[in-house]
Amino acid sequence: MSADDRRFQVLRAIVADYVATHEPVGSKSLVERHQLGVSPATIRNDMAALEDEGYIAQPHTSAGRIPTDKGYRLFVDRLSQVKPLSAGERRAIQAFLSEAVDLEDVLRRSVRLLAQLTRQVAFVQYPTLSRSSVRHVEVVTLDRRRLLLVVITDTGRVEQRLVELDTDVTDEGLLALRTLFATAAVGRRLGDAASALTDAAATVDPDVRPLVVPSVAVLLDSLVEHPEERLVLSGTSHATGAWADQPGALRGVLEALDEQVTLLKLLAALETPDAVVVSIGSENDDANLSTTALVSAGYGSGQTLMGGLAVVGPTRMDYPGTMAAVRAVARYVGEIVAGR
Structure with missing residues:
Protein backbone atom coordinates (compact mmCIF):
# COMPACT_ATOMS: atom_id res chain seq x y z
CA MET A 1 0.00 0.00 0.00
CA ARG A 78 -12.89 8.23 -3.69
CA LEU A 79 -16.08 6.29 -2.96
CA SER A 80 -15.62 3.85 -5.83
CA GLN A 81 -19.33 3.11 -5.92
CA VAL A 82 -22.39 3.96 -3.88
CA LYS A 83 -23.26 1.01 -1.67
CA PRO A 84 -26.72 -0.18 -2.77
CA LEU A 85 -29.49 -0.46 -0.22
CA SER A 86 -30.42 -3.97 0.89
CA ALA A 87 -33.18 -5.84 -0.96
CA GLY A 88 -35.41 -5.41 2.09
CA GLU A 89 -34.84 -1.64 2.20
CA ARG A 90 -35.56 -1.35 -1.54
CA ARG A 91 -38.77 -3.38 -1.21
CA ALA A 92 -39.91 -1.21 1.71
CA ILE A 93 -39.29 2.00 -0.30
CA GLN A 94 -41.08 0.62 -3.35
CA ALA A 95 -44.07 -0.57 -1.31
CA PHE A 96 -44.40 2.73 0.56
CA LEU A 97 -44.20 4.90 -2.58
CA SER A 98 -46.40 2.65 -4.72
CA GLU A 99 -49.29 3.15 -2.26
CA ALA A 100 -49.45 6.85 -3.21
CA VAL A 101 -52.79 7.92 -4.65
CA ASP A 102 -51.56 10.80 -6.83
CA LEU A 103 -48.48 12.86 -7.68
CA GLU A 104 -48.83 15.07 -4.61
CA ASP A 105 -48.88 11.95 -2.45
CA VAL A 106 -45.83 10.46 -4.23
CA LEU A 107 -43.80 13.62 -3.56
CA ARG A 108 -44.91 13.94 0.06
CA ARG A 109 -44.17 10.28 0.75
CA SER A 110 -40.77 10.46 -0.96
CA VAL A 111 -39.47 13.40 1.13
CA ARG A 112 -40.89 11.97 4.34
CA LEU A 113 -39.17 8.69 3.58
CA LEU A 114 -35.85 10.37 2.68
CA ALA A 115 -35.93 12.44 5.87
CA GLN A 116 -36.57 9.29 7.93
CA LEU A 117 -33.91 7.20 6.17
CA THR A 118 -31.18 9.84 6.48
CA ARG A 119 -32.29 11.72 9.63
CA GLN A 120 -31.73 14.93 7.67
CA VAL A 121 -33.84 17.56 5.90
CA ALA A 122 -35.18 16.36 2.52
CA PHE A 123 -36.90 18.22 -0.30
CA VAL A 124 -38.30 17.32 -3.72
CA GLN A 125 -39.17 19.46 -6.73
CA TYR A 126 -42.44 19.12 -8.64
CA PRO A 127 -42.01 17.67 -12.16
CA THR A 128 -40.89 20.32 -14.63
CA LEU A 129 -43.81 21.81 -16.46
CA SER A 130 -42.02 22.28 -19.77
CA ARG A 131 -41.85 18.52 -20.29
CA SER A 132 -45.44 17.74 -19.23
CA SER A 133 -48.28 17.06 -21.64
CA VAL A 134 -52.04 17.40 -21.14
CA ARG A 135 -53.52 13.95 -20.70
CA HIS A 136 -57.14 14.94 -20.06
CA VAL A 137 -59.34 17.98 -19.38
CA GLU A 138 -62.64 17.41 -17.60
CA VAL A 139 -65.42 20.06 -17.60
CA VAL A 140 -67.86 19.77 -14.68
CA THR A 141 -71.00 21.94 -14.36
CA LEU A 142 -71.39 23.12 -10.76
CA ASP A 143 -74.45 25.36 -11.29
CA ARG A 144 -75.93 27.68 -13.94
CA ARG A 145 -72.93 30.03 -14.00
CA ARG A 146 -70.03 28.03 -12.61
CA LEU A 147 -67.81 25.37 -14.12
CA LEU A 148 -64.97 23.31 -12.68
CA LEU A 149 -62.06 22.50 -15.00
CA VAL A 150 -59.87 19.53 -14.07
CA VAL A 151 -56.55 19.24 -15.94
CA ILE A 152 -54.54 16.01 -15.68
CA THR A 153 -50.98 15.90 -17.05
CA ASP A 154 -48.98 12.87 -18.11
CA THR A 155 -46.79 13.33 -15.02
CA GLY A 156 -49.85 12.73 -12.85
CA ARG A 157 -50.36 16.33 -11.82
CA VAL A 158 -54.00 17.33 -11.25
CA GLU A 159 -55.01 21.00 -11.42
CA GLN A 160 -58.54 22.19 -10.59
CA ARG A 161 -59.80 25.61 -11.61
CA LEU A 162 -63.14 27.33 -11.04
CA VAL A 163 -64.72 29.33 -13.88
CA GLU A 164 -67.20 32.09 -12.96
CA LEU A 165 -69.43 33.05 -15.93
CA ASP A 166 -71.51 36.13 -16.72
CA THR A 167 -74.05 34.07 -18.66
CA ASP A 168 -75.81 30.75 -18.13
CA VAL A 169 -74.17 27.48 -19.16
CA THR A 170 -75.69 26.04 -22.34
CA ASP A 171 -75.43 22.56 -23.85
CA GLU A 172 -74.01 24.10 -27.06
CA GLY A 173 -71.38 26.00 -25.07
CA LEU A 174 -70.34 22.89 -23.11
CA LEU A 175 -70.05 20.83 -26.30
CA ALA A 176 -67.94 23.54 -27.97
CA LEU A 177 -65.71 23.82 -24.91
CA ARG A 178 -65.13 20.06 -24.56
CA THR A 179 -64.41 19.75 -28.28
CA LEU A 180 -61.97 22.65 -28.11
CA PHE A 181 -60.07 21.15 -25.16
CA ALA A 182 -59.96 17.70 -26.79
CA THR A 183 -58.61 18.99 -30.11
CA ALA A 184 -56.36 21.84 -29.00
CA ALA A 185 -55.02 20.70 -25.60
CA VAL A 186 -55.06 16.93 -25.07
CA GLY A 187 -51.85 15.18 -26.10
CA ARG A 188 -49.83 18.40 -26.42
CA ARG A 189 -46.98 19.75 -24.31
CA LEU A 190 -48.32 22.41 -21.96
CA GLY A 191 -46.72 25.33 -23.82
CA ASP A 192 -48.00 24.05 -27.17
CA ALA A 193 -51.48 23.47 -25.72
CA ALA A 194 -51.60 27.05 -24.44
CA SER A 195 -50.76 28.42 -27.93
CA ALA A 196 -53.25 26.13 -29.67
CA LEU A 197 -56.05 27.03 -27.24
CA THR A 198 -55.41 30.75 -27.68
CA ASP A 199 -55.63 30.42 -31.47
CA ALA A 200 -58.70 28.16 -31.40
CA ALA A 201 -60.64 30.30 -28.91
CA ALA A 202 -60.34 33.30 -31.24
CA THR A 203 -62.32 31.47 -33.93
CA VAL A 204 -65.26 30.01 -31.96
CA ASP A 205 -68.85 30.81 -32.82
CA PRO A 206 -70.00 34.13 -31.23
CA ASP A 207 -72.96 32.32 -29.60
CA VAL A 208 -70.69 30.21 -27.38
CA ARG A 209 -67.93 32.77 -26.89
CA PRO A 210 -69.27 34.03 -23.48
CA LEU A 211 -68.70 30.52 -22.09
CA VAL A 212 -65.62 29.44 -24.07
CA VAL A 213 -63.41 32.55 -23.76
CA PRO A 214 -63.42 32.86 -19.93
CA SER A 215 -63.01 29.08 -19.58
CA VAL A 216 -60.01 29.05 -21.89
CA ALA A 217 -58.51 32.00 -19.99
CA VAL A 218 -58.79 30.09 -16.72
CA LEU A 219 -57.29 26.95 -18.27
CA LEU A 220 -54.39 28.95 -19.73
CA ASP A 221 -53.64 30.22 -16.23
CA SER A 222 -53.15 26.62 -15.03
CA LEU A 223 -50.99 25.72 -18.05
CA VAL A 224 -48.57 28.61 -17.69
CA GLU A 225 -48.14 28.24 -13.93
CA HIS A 226 -44.81 26.77 -12.91
CA PRO A 227 -45.26 23.89 -10.51
CA GLU A 228 -41.56 23.06 -10.93
CA GLU A 229 -40.98 26.16 -8.84
CA ARG A 230 -42.69 24.44 -5.96
CA LEU A 231 -40.98 22.18 -3.45
CA VAL A 232 -42.12 19.75 -0.80
CA LEU A 233 -39.92 19.81 2.33
CA SER A 234 -39.71 17.33 5.21
CA GLY A 235 -37.56 16.72 8.28
CA THR A 236 -36.80 20.34 9.20
CA SER A 237 -36.79 19.27 12.86
CA HIS A 238 -33.66 17.18 12.14
CA ALA A 239 -31.75 20.41 11.43
CA THR A 240 -32.16 21.51 15.06
CA GLY A 241 -30.29 18.47 16.33
CA ALA A 242 -27.70 18.45 13.53
CA TRP A 243 -26.56 22.01 14.24
CA ALA A 244 -27.29 22.03 17.98
CA ASP A 245 -23.66 22.97 18.69
CA GLN A 246 -23.69 25.74 16.04
CA PRO A 247 -26.73 27.95 16.73
CA GLY A 248 -25.45 30.69 14.39
CA ALA A 249 -25.12 28.20 11.52
CA LEU A 250 -28.55 26.74 12.31
CA ARG A 251 -30.23 30.13 11.83
CA GLY A 252 -28.63 30.47 8.41
CA VAL A 253 -29.58 26.94 7.38
CA LEU A 254 -33.23 27.45 8.39
CA GLU A 255 -33.23 30.74 6.48
CA ALA A 256 -31.90 29.00 3.34
CA LEU A 257 -34.47 26.20 3.69
CA ASP A 258 -37.17 28.84 3.84
CA GLU A 259 -36.00 30.30 0.52
CA GLN A 260 -37.31 28.00 -2.19
CA VAL A 261 -35.35 29.92 -4.84
CA THR A 262 -32.08 28.96 -3.11
CA LEU A 263 -33.03 25.28 -3.03
CA LEU A 264 -34.24 25.31 -6.65
CA LYS A 265 -30.89 26.78 -7.74
CA LEU A 266 -29.16 23.85 -6.09
CA LEU A 267 -31.32 21.40 -8.05
CA ALA A 268 -30.73 23.34 -11.29
CA ALA A 269 -27.25 21.76 -11.48
CA LEU A 270 -28.81 18.33 -12.10
CA GLU A 271 -28.64 17.28 -15.75
CA THR A 272 -29.80 13.66 -15.94
CA PRO A 273 -31.77 11.26 -13.75
CA ASP A 274 -29.85 8.79 -11.62
CA ALA A 275 -26.57 10.71 -11.19
CA VAL A 276 -25.97 11.59 -7.54
CA VAL A 277 -24.38 15.02 -7.00
CA VAL A 278 -22.71 16.02 -3.71
CA SER A 279 -21.80 19.63 -2.87
CA ILE A 280 -19.93 20.26 0.34
CA GLY A 281 -19.58 23.35 2.53
CA SER A 282 -18.02 26.24 0.63
CA GLU A 283 -18.94 24.61 -2.70
CA ASN A 284 -22.49 25.83 -2.00
CA ASP A 285 -22.86 29.40 -3.30
CA ASP A 286 -25.22 30.47 -0.52
CA ALA A 287 -23.22 31.54 2.57
CA ASN A 288 -26.06 30.22 4.74
CA LEU A 289 -25.24 26.72 3.49
CA SER A 290 -21.48 26.91 4.12
CA THR A 291 -21.75 24.38 6.97
CA THR A 292 -23.94 21.95 4.99
CA ALA A 293 -23.56 19.12 2.54
CA LEU A 294 -26.20 18.65 -0.14
CA VAL A 295 -26.76 15.22 -1.72
CA SER A 296 -29.08 15.46 -4.73
CA ALA A 297 -30.31 13.35 -7.63
CA GLY A 298 -32.61 13.87 -10.58
CA TYR A 299 -35.67 11.73 -11.24
CA GLY A 300 -37.35 11.03 -14.54
CA SER A 301 -37.81 8.56 -17.35
CA GLY A 302 -34.79 7.22 -19.26
CA GLN A 303 -32.58 10.23 -19.90
CA THR A 304 -35.48 12.71 -19.50
CA LEU A 305 -35.06 14.74 -16.32
CA MET A 306 -38.42 15.63 -14.74
CA GLY A 307 -37.30 17.07 -11.41
CA GLY A 308 -34.88 16.67 -8.54
CA LEU A 309 -34.75 15.71 -4.89
CA ALA A 310 -32.10 16.26 -2.25
CA VAL A 311 -31.02 15.84 1.34
CA VAL A 312 -29.40 18.69 3.29
CA GLY A 313 -27.37 17.96 6.38
CA PRO A 314 -24.21 19.02 8.20
CA THR A 315 -20.92 18.26 6.42
CA ARG A 316 -20.31 15.49 8.98
CA MET A 317 -22.99 13.26 7.46
CA ASP A 318 -23.02 9.58 6.54
CA TYR A 319 -22.20 10.16 2.86
CA PRO A 320 -22.37 6.54 1.60
CA GLY A 321 -25.72 5.88 3.32
CA THR A 322 -27.23 9.23 2.30
CA MET A 323 -26.11 8.86 -1.33
CA ALA A 324 -27.60 5.35 -1.49
CA ALA A 325 -30.94 6.52 -0.04
CA VAL A 326 -31.18 9.57 -2.34
CA ARG A 327 -30.39 7.49 -5.43
CA ALA A 328 -32.87 4.73 -4.54
CA VAL A 329 -35.76 7.10 -3.76
CA ALA A 330 -35.06 9.19 -6.90
CA ARG A 331 -35.17 6.02 -9.00
CA TYR A 332 -38.53 4.92 -7.61
CA VAL A 333 -40.05 8.41 -7.87
CA GLY A 334 -38.97 8.52 -11.52
CA GLU A 335 -40.54 5.13 -12.25
CA ILE A 336 -43.82 6.07 -10.57
CA VAL A 337 -44.09 9.56 -12.11
CA ALA A 338 -43.15 8.33 -15.60
CA GLY A 339 -45.65 5.49 -15.34
CA ARG A 340 -48.62 7.63 -14.29
Missing part, protein backbone atom coordinates in the same frame (compact mmCIF):
# COMPACT_ATOMS: atom_id res chain seq x y z
CA SER A 2 1.41 3.40 -0.99
CA ALA A 3 1.78 6.24 1.51
CA ASP A 4 -1.07 8.10 -0.25
CA ASP A 5 -3.38 5.08 -0.01
CA ARG A 6 -2.51 4.63 3.65
CA ARG A 7 -3.19 8.29 4.38
CA PHE A 8 -6.55 7.98 2.65
CA GLN A 9 -7.35 5.00 4.92
CA VAL A 10 -6.52 7.24 7.91
CA LEU A 11 -8.71 10.03 6.49
CA ARG A 12 -11.55 7.57 5.92
CA ALA A 13 -11.26 6.35 9.52
CA ILE A 14 -11.31 9.96 10.81
CA VAL A 15 -14.44 10.71 8.72
CA ALA A 16 -16.17 7.54 10.00
CA ASP A 17 -15.35 8.26 13.66
CA TYR A 18 -16.24 11.95 13.49
CA VAL A 19 -19.60 11.23 11.81
CA ALA A 20 -20.33 8.58 14.47
CA THR A 21 -19.19 10.47 17.58
CA HIS A 22 -19.29 14.20 16.61
CA GLU A 23 -16.02 14.43 18.57
CA PRO A 24 -12.56 15.33 17.21
CA VAL A 25 -10.57 12.16 16.49
CA GLY A 26 -7.16 11.49 18.04
CA SER A 27 -4.48 9.06 16.88
CA LYS A 28 -4.99 6.91 19.99
CA SER A 29 -8.66 6.25 19.19
CA LEU A 30 -7.78 5.48 15.55
CA VAL A 31 -5.34 2.80 16.72
CA GLU A 32 -7.94 1.36 19.12
CA ARG A 33 -10.92 1.36 16.72
CA HIS A 34 -9.39 0.60 13.33
CA GLN A 35 -7.06 -2.15 12.15
CA LEU A 36 -4.84 0.15 10.07
CA GLY A 37 -1.84 -2.21 10.28
CA VAL A 38 0.71 0.50 11.13
CA SER A 39 2.26 1.90 14.30
CA PRO A 40 0.72 4.79 16.28
CA ALA A 41 3.73 6.89 15.28
CA THR A 42 3.01 6.31 11.57
CA ILE A 43 -0.64 7.28 12.10
CA ARG A 44 0.48 10.49 13.85
CA ASN A 45 2.78 11.28 10.90
CA ASP A 46 -0.05 10.56 8.43
CA MET A 47 -2.38 12.86 10.39
CA ALA A 48 0.25 15.61 10.33
CA ALA A 49 0.62 15.20 6.54
CA LEU A 50 -3.20 15.26 6.06
CA GLU A 51 -3.36 18.42 8.16
CA ASP A 52 -0.58 20.08 6.14
CA GLU A 53 -2.48 19.27 2.93
CA GLY A 54 -5.72 20.75 4.33
CA TYR A 55 -7.73 17.50 4.58
CA ILE A 56 -8.13 17.61 8.36
CA ALA A 57 -7.91 20.41 10.93
CA GLN A 58 -7.51 20.83 14.66
CA PRO A 59 -10.49 22.62 16.22
CA HIS A 60 -9.68 24.77 19.22
CA THR A 61 -6.89 23.25 21.31
CA SER A 62 -8.16 19.66 21.48
CA ALA A 63 -5.79 16.85 20.62
CA GLY A 64 -8.15 15.47 17.99
CA ARG A 65 -8.68 16.34 14.34
CA ILE A 66 -11.83 16.77 12.23
CA PRO A 67 -12.22 16.51 8.45
CA THR A 68 -12.31 19.76 6.44
CA ASP A 69 -14.56 20.37 3.42
CA LYS A 70 -11.56 19.37 1.28
CA GLY A 71 -11.23 16.14 3.28
CA TYR A 72 -14.90 15.27 2.86
CA ARG A 73 -14.64 16.04 -0.87
CA LEU A 74 -11.71 13.61 -1.28
CA PHE A 75 -13.60 11.00 0.75
CA VAL A 76 -16.72 11.35 -1.45
CA ASP A 77 -14.74 11.39 -4.70
